[in-house]
Amino acid sequence: MNSRTVIRTKNLTKRFGSFVAVNHISFEVSAGEIFGFLGANGAGKTTAMRMLCGLSRPTEGEAEIAGFDVYRQQEKIKKNIGYMSQKFSLYEDLTVYENIRFFGGIYGLRPRALKEKSKALISRLGLENESNKLVRSLPLGWKQKLAFSVAVIHDPGIVFLDEPTGGVDPITRRQFWDLIYEAAGRGITVFVSTHYMDEAEYFNRLSIMVDGEIAALDSPSALKQKYHAASMDEVFFELARRAVRQSDEP
C-alpha cells in the first residue's frame, strides 16, 4: 500500500440552518485503503458522504477528493469516483449487459474498451448465462456484486459504498468482500459504510461518527485496545450510545 493521499478533509462542515449535521471533520485516506465509515442513524454519515461525492456543497472547511476540490471541481470528482448504494444501483428493467454498457457509456469508456471490460466482468462474476437476462430476475446478492463491478468499471481512484451488503445472504456477503479486497489490490480506495459489525473488522482503518463529529478513527485492533473491547461491536456500542441528538435531516 503506498501512502498517496486520495481523500483529504479539513474542518469539513455542513449546516442546515442552525443544525450542524457534520461538524468540522478532518481525516485522510490513502490510495488502496479499505476505509470504514461507521455511525449510528442520524450521526451525519450520509451528509458527509454526499459532500465527499460532490453532491452537496459544504458550508465550510476543505475537502479534496482524488486531488480535486469539492467546491470547484465537482464534475471532475464525479468522473474519478464510483458510487454504489443499497437503494439505487442498477436498472432493474435492463439486462445485465445493457446495464454494463450504459454505465460504461456514461463514464466515457470507448466502445472497444467497453466490450472487453464487459466480457471480463461477466466472466469474472460467472454471469455468462445471465448476461441477457433482466437484472430484476437476479437474486439480490448477484445484483449487489454486479452493481459493485459496474461502479468500478471505469477504474476510478475511489469507490464509495453505502451499506452495500444490507440484507444479503451470508455467503454472498463474503463474496462481496472478496470483490472489495480485489479492487483494493488494484489500487482502488474503498470507502464503505455498513451496519454489520463483523465487517468492521475487515477495514484497514475506520472512523466512527457520533453527533456529526468523528469520535474515533484508527485500525480495528488499535480501537479495540483503546476501548478495552473484545470486538468492534463493543467499541461501536461504547461510542454510539453517547449520542444525544436524534436526526441528521433538517
Added chain:
Amino acid sequence: MSEVVFDRIVKTYQRNSIRALDDVSFSADRGSLFGLIGPDGAGKTSIFRILATLTLPDRGQARVSGWDVVKDYSKIRQVVGYMPGRFSLYPDLSVGENLSFFAALFNTTVQANYDLIKDIYRQIEPFKKRRAGALSGGMKQKLALCCALIHRPSILFLDEPTTGVDAVSRKEFWQTLGNLRKQGITILVSTPYMDEAARCENIALIQNGKILSINTPQKIAGEFPETLFAVRSNNMSGLLRDLRGMSGIGSCYTFGEFHHITFRQGIENPQKWLVGELESKHHHEIEFMQVQPTIEDCFIRLMKKDE
C-alpha cells in the same frame, strides 16, 4: 399451545414463475418470541403477509390464534399488530398524530393503553411534535412499534424491524421485544442479521422460500456436525487465499477478525498440521482456537448443503 401455525404453505407470484414459499411449515407457541432468519428475498415478507391476512396462500393452511387466515380474516385483524417491512407511518403527520390516528383506527385511545407502550414511547415523546418523516431510523422504528402496539394486540408481526437501523438502536429494540414478551404477547419477528437470532426462543432459518432448519438457537448451533476452528495471522487476506488452497480444509469463511474453518476428515492433530503449513507460507502471529458455531456458521453450512 400454538398461537401461530403455518402448515405446508406454497405461494407463487407472477403466474407461478416465482416460487416465494415452497412447502413451508412451522408453528410458534403462545407467548413466545419466534424469529424468521434469512436474507432479503428468502420469503419472510410473504409469510407475514399471509399471516396478516393480506395475501392468500396458493396451497396449505395457516392459523393465527386458532383462526384460519382465509376464512376468519376479520377476526385475526382484531387481535394482531402488524409492522410491515418498509416505513409504514404517515411522514407528514407528527409523532403524536400518527399514534392517536392508529389508536382511533382500533377504536381505542392512547391513554387507555399507555402502560403497554410507556417504555418505548417515553424515548420518542420529546419529539412528539416532530413529523414522522423527519425522525431518524431508530426513532421511526420505535414509533412504528408503538403504533402496532397501541390496540394491545395479543400477537405481534414484525417484518424486519431492525433493517437499516444502527447497532445501538438494534440492541435497544431487541431489549424492548424481550420486555413485551414478558407481558404475554406472542411475537413473530424477521431479520437478515444473523447475530440477532440468539435473542429469540425459536428460530427458523429461511433461504429461497424454503426452511433450512427450525429449532432453538442453541440446538441449531449444537447440530453443527463438525468441529469449528477460528484462525488468524498477520495477513488476513493472504491467509484466506492460502486456506482455500489447502486440500485439508473443508470450509473457510471470514468471520470478523478471524476466519472460521473446518477440516476434512482424516487429519490427525489438525492444529499442528495447519500451523506448520501456514508458517511455511510465511504467516506470522498465528492464532488458532476451537470456537462454538454461531447461527451464521450454521446458515452458511445449511445453504451449502441445500445447493
Added chain:
Amino acid sequence: MKQVFVFVRKEFYHVFRDRKTLLLLFGLPVMQIVLFGFALSNEIKKADIAICDYAHDATSQKIVQALNAGTVFQTREVLFSHREIESTLRRSDEKLVIVIPAGFSDDLYHQHKAQIGIIADAEDPNLANALIAYAARIIADVQSRVIPPSSLPMQIIPEIRMIYNPELKGATNFVPGVMALVLLLVCVLMTSVSIVREKETGTMEVLLVSPLHPVLFIVAKAIPYFLLSLLNLTVILVLSVFLLDMPVNGSILLLYAESALLIITALALGLVFSNITSSQQTAMLISLLGMLLPTVIFSGFMFPVENMPVPLQVLSNIFPSKWYYIIVKGIMIKGLGFAELWKETMILTGMAMLFLIISFKSFNIRMA
C-alpha cells in the same frame, strides 16, 4: 364513527400540509377560469370594419353610429369606392366591409326596400358568420327605430345562439365546461392519488390489517374530497359571476345538488382507478387521460357534439361530464328547473350508482 372522524381529520392534514395538493386543488380552478374565460374566449371585441357609404344620408349615418356604438365593431377606415373593398380585405386589417348604396334612405322610405352590402373576410368562417350575424342584428335594430313597426318587412336574425347569448359572450359556454372539468379532474385525481399514496408508503397494509371496515375506509376517503370539491365549486362560481359576469338564472340550490351528484360520480371513479393501480404516477395518468380528454372533447363546450360523426355522438353519452354540462347550462343560463332537467339528472344518478357499486366491488380487502 370516531374512526371515520379521525380518518377524515387525517386526510385534511395531508391536504393542508402538501403545497402541491393545495395548488392543484385551488390553483387549477382559478387558472382554468382565467384561461378559458379570458384568453381562449371566442368573444368578439373591437373587430375592425371599413365603411363604404355612398348614401351619406340620415339613416346611413345612424347605422354607422350604431355599428360603432357597441364593443364589437370599430370603424377603421372609410372607403370612397367599392373598388377599394377587395384590397382592403386582402390586407386583412378589416374583417368586414359595410357598403351602403346611394339613395339608401329614399329606397327605405319610399320603396320600403333598401339594400345594404355586408362583405366579410371568410378566412375564419366562424368569425365571419358571427360578425355578419351581429352586424345584421344592429342594422335591424336601427331599422326598427327609424320605421314604424307596421310597415316593416320581415326581418330574420339568423343566429339561434344569440337568443341565449345576445352579446356573443364566450364565458357562458366555457364556465359550465370548466366546472365539469375541474370538479371531475380534482375529485378523481385527489381520491385516487390519496389512496394509491397509502399503498406506496405501506400504510395501506396497516390499514387493511385493522378492524376498520372497507366501507368506512371508502366513506372516510370520500368525505374530505367531497367537502373540498363543494368549496372548489363555490370558488369557481364566485369567480365566474364576479369576474366573467356569468348569470345564475336558475336555482343555486339545484346547481349545488346537481354538482354534488357529479362529485359523487367522480369520487367513485377515483376509487375505481385507485383499486386498479399501485403507483401515484399511473393513477395520475389515468385520471388525466380518462377525465380531461373526454370532458374537453365530448361534453360539448369546446367542440359541438352535433357536428361529430354519429359513432362519436353515441360515445359522448357515456361521459358524465356531458350530462352535467347540459344541466349546468340549463340552470345557469336558461334558468331551467328540475322539471325540465330530470332526465339528465336521472342519467347522472344512474352513473353515480354504477360507479359506486363498481368501486365497492373492486375494493380489495387484501393486497393485490
